[in-house]
Amino acid sequence: MLAASRGWRHEGLTIGLVPTMGALHAGHMSLVERACRENSRVVVSIFVNPIQFGPNEDLARYPSSPERDLGLLQQAGVAAIYAPSAAVMYPPQAATRVRVSGVAETLEGAFRPGHFEGVATVVAKLLSAAEPDAAYFGQKDAQQVAVVKRLAQDLDTGVKIIVCRTVREPDGLALSSRNAYLGPDQRQSASCLSFALDRAARAYKAGDRDLKELRRGILEILGAEPLAKIEYLELVDPDTFSPPGTLAVMAVWIGNTRLIDNADLAQPFPG
Amino acid sequence: MLAASRGWRHEGLTIGLVPTMGALHAGHMSLVERACRENSRVVVSIFVNPIQFGPNEDLARYPSSPERDLGLLQQAGVAAIYAPSAAVMYPPQAATRVRVSGVAETLEGAFRPGHFEGVATVVAKLLSAAEPDAAYFGQKDAQQVAVVKRLAQDLDTGVKIIVCRTVREPDGLALSSRNAYLGPDQRQSASCLSFALDRAARAYKAGDRDLKELRRGILEILGAEPLAKIEYLELVDPDTFSPPGTLAVMAVWIGNTRLIDNADLAQPFPG
Numbered sequence: 181m182l183a184a185s186r187g188w189r190h191e192g193l194t195i196g197l198v199p200t201m202g203a204l205h206a207g208h209m210s211l212v213e214r215a216c217r218e219n220s221r222v223v224v225s226i227f228v229n230p231i232q233f234g235p236n237e238d239l240a241r242y243p244s245s246p247e248r249d250l251g252l253l254q255q256a257g258v259a260a261i262y263a264p265s266a267a268v269m270y271p272p273q274a275a276t277r278v279r280v281s282g283v284a285e286t287l288e289g290a291f292r293p294g295h296f297e298g299v300a301t302v303v304a305k306l307l308s309a310a311e312p313d314a315a316y317f318g319q320k321d322a323q324q325v326a327v328v329k330r331l332a333q334d335l336d337t338g339v340k341i342i343v344c345r346t347v348r349e350p351d352g353l354a355l356s357s358r359n360a361y362l363g364p365d366q367r368q369s370a371s372c373l374s375f376a377l378d379r380a381a382r383a384y385k386a387g388d389r390d391l392k393e394l395r396r397g398i399l400e401i402l403g404a405e406p407l408a409k410i411e412y413l414e415l416v417d418p419d420t421f422s423p424p425g426t427l428a429v430m431a432v433w434i435g436n437t438r439l440i441d442n443a444d445l446a447q448p449f450p451g
Numbered sequence: 452m453l454a455a456s457r458g459w460r461h462e463g464l465t466i467g468l469v470p471t472m473g474a475l476h477a478g479h480m481s482l483v484e485r486a487c488r489e490n491s492r493v494v495v496s497i498f499v500n501p502i503q504f505g506p507n508e509d510l511a512r513y514p515s516s517p518e519r520d521l522g523l524l525q526q527a528g529v530a531a532i533y534a535p536s537a538a539v540m541y542p543p544q545a546a547t548r549v550r551v552s553g554v555a556e557t558l559e560g561a562f563r564p565g566h567f568e569g570v571a572t573v574v575a576k577l578l579s580a581a582e583p584d585a586a587y588f589g590q591k592d593a594q595q596v597a598v599v600k601r602l603a604q605d606l607d608t609g610v611k612i613i614v615c616r617t618v619r620e621p622d623g624l625a626l627s628s629r630n631a632y633l634g635p636d637q638r639q640s641a642s643c644l645s646f647a648l649d650r651a652a653r654a655y656k657a658g659d660r661d662l663k664e665l666r667r668g669i670l671e672i673l674g675a676e677p678l679a680k681i682e683y684l685e686l687v688d689p690d691t692f693s694p695p696g697t698l699a700v701m702a703v704w705i706g707n708t709r710l711i712d713n714a715d716l717a718q719p720f721p722g
Contacts, residue, residue: 182609190461275553276571276605282546300547304575308607311582334547336579338453 181262181309185223188259189311193220197312197339199303202226202263203243203357204252207347211316212256214344221259223310230266232298243357262310269305278304278335284327286421287412287429288440299324300331307337314340318347320354322429322442323421346441348374348450354441361437369407370434373441374450376401377428381449384426391415391424394445398428409433418444452533452580456494459530460582464491468583468610470574473497473534474514474628475523478618482587483527485615492530494581501537503569514628533581540576549575549606555598557692558683558700559711570595571602578608585611589618591625593700593713594692617712619645619721625712632708640678641705644712645721647672651699652720662686662695665716669699680704689715 185195196219198211215222226249233239253261277297283289284296307315315332317325329341347355352374353367362370376398383397395415402408410432417425426446432439443449459466467490469482486493497520504510524532548568554560555567578586586603588596600612618626623645624638633641647669654668666686673679681703688696697717703710714720 182607186460189457190463192461273601274605275555276549276551276602278547278549278575278606280547284546304549305605305607308579308609330544331547334545334576335549336453336576338579 182311184260185311188221195219195310195312196222197306197310197315198224199306199315200224200226201228202249203245204249205355205357207318207320207355209252209256210347211318211344212258215316216257219313223260223262224253224258225262225306227264227269229298229302231301232295234292234294243360277301278331280327280330283330283421287414288323291411291431296327300327303328304331304335307339312339314342316342316344319343320346322427326419326421352378358437362434366407366434366437369405370439372402372405372408373430373432373439377441377443378449380428381443381445384445402432407434453582455531456582459492466490466581466583467493468577468581468586469495470577470586471495471497472499473520474516475520476626476628478589478591478626480523480527481618482589482615483529486587487528490584494531494533495524495529496533496577498535498540500569500573502572503566505563505565514631548572549602551598551601554601554692558685559594562682562702567598571598574599575602575606578610583610585613587613587615590614591617597690597692623649629708633705637678637705637708640676641710643673643676643679644701644703644710648699648712648714649720652714652716655716673703678705
């Protein structure tokens with residue numbers, strides 16, 4: 181990967197990286213398309229990163245569609261797919277981890293211990309391997325974006341982190357590879373996340389600035405959905421991921437499927 | 452730094468990096484000279500990395516000779532000196548640390564908590580900023596070498612870590628910027644470290660393979676020096692830095708000055 185990237189750089193080409201865990205959907209492809217518009221060469225990494233999954237999480241059943249992914253990426257015109265094995269990424273003697281404090285410790289960081297250390301470590305490795313000018317991430321994983329921006333700057337990578345808006349289904353559900361886990365009833369109830377965010381953004385736009393009230397309104401909508409169990413819901417600052425702030429972030433279980441979504445209530449929704 | 456490095460790479464030049472904390476001596480210069488022989492462009496970083504010093508260590512009084520350093524490096528023909536300020540390297544919002552487990556946890560890692568996290572973090576940053584083909588380190592800091600090799604590989608930097616042998620005074624004392632702290636009597640007694648290593652290497656060569664006995668022999672010589680106080684002395688494996696092994700590593704206080712030295716007893720000494 182590094183040899184290819186340096187070859188391109190030697191030719192004066194610019195390089196965009198889109199890190200993914202495969203099972204590509206229109207959200208991923210919006211990142212790929214933007215990367216293709218903005219760079220002369222685009223690398224898409226496909227790696228289901230084991231160290232960002234907790235012991236009781238869905239690593240073993242994480243969706244995978246390698247042939248479909250390959251077709252989509254060829255059609256999009258990417259220059260390379262970087263798909264290392266777990267054994268290459270984490271050989272037995274590997275001992276190095278990248279840790280971000282502060283923004284990586286709240287919410288997702290608190291409910292998924294080790295998750296962001298896994299994310300930060302793999303992103304540091306991917307940025308080293310591909311040496312891109314820019315790397316593309318989706319706003320759907322808002323806290324991941326904040327962690328990645330932090331590490332890209334702190335580790336002097338020189339990589340621009342580009343954030344693309346969340347792509348949604350017609351009923352508002354944020355695209356996620358994990359949506360494939362949802363049965364038909366669950367799929368229907370999963371729209372409550374974006375519906376609640378939409379309502380809160382409308383309330384904000386209408387002049388409601390009481391963050392506690394806004395949060396209560398979201399809780400009420402989510403609470404009315406019998407299949408939904410809230411893991412967290414907070415209105416946080418988008419850089420620190422601590423309250424108070426206008427970024428509404430949530431993790432909600434629909435059956436055995438954990439969904440996350442977010443919206444800055446001070447911005448139009450969907451953003 | 453990154454722009455300069457990428458400019459050179461674009462021209463097809465190779466880049467060597469020599470990370471230092473300044474106060475350059477012949478040990479540093481042996482790294483610089485080798486880097487100059489092996490690369491078309493050499494970067495020497497000068498940065499007294501605050502986060503690798505413990506709260507009661509010698510950060511505030513660490514030796515500094517910027518003008519002398521500059522002269523030496525110009526004479527040696529380096530292409531760039533990278534000397535960032537602490538405020539640039541660690542702005543208030545910085546939150547990312549690189550941690551190596553295993554080899555970074557014993558000996559120096561145990562006696563200087565946080566030291567290798569500081570080293571690993573700054574080396575990761577320097578490798579990102581300079582994107583060298585090879586980086587040069589002295590064998591005198593043997594455990595640092597093992598930590599740096601680990602992280603350079605684990606983080607997919609593609610950087611070759613080149614280790615250069617310890618440069619010594621005529622009486623065997625390993626060159627170190629911290630030798631400047633020694634008063635005349637202390638300077639004389641400081642030769643006990645290398646003397647003890649030399650004796651142990653001779654004993655090994657003469658057929659003594661009993662690691663406990665070899666260690667006892669070193670302890671005896673160090674114990675006979677009234678100004679010396681041993682912090683640790685172990686015979687370890689050079690990759691894991693855990694016993695047993697033929698790499699003798701020691702930290703010894705001479706007054707208020709902490710000195711380290713090492714030798715692989717299975718190799719000729721001085722190596």
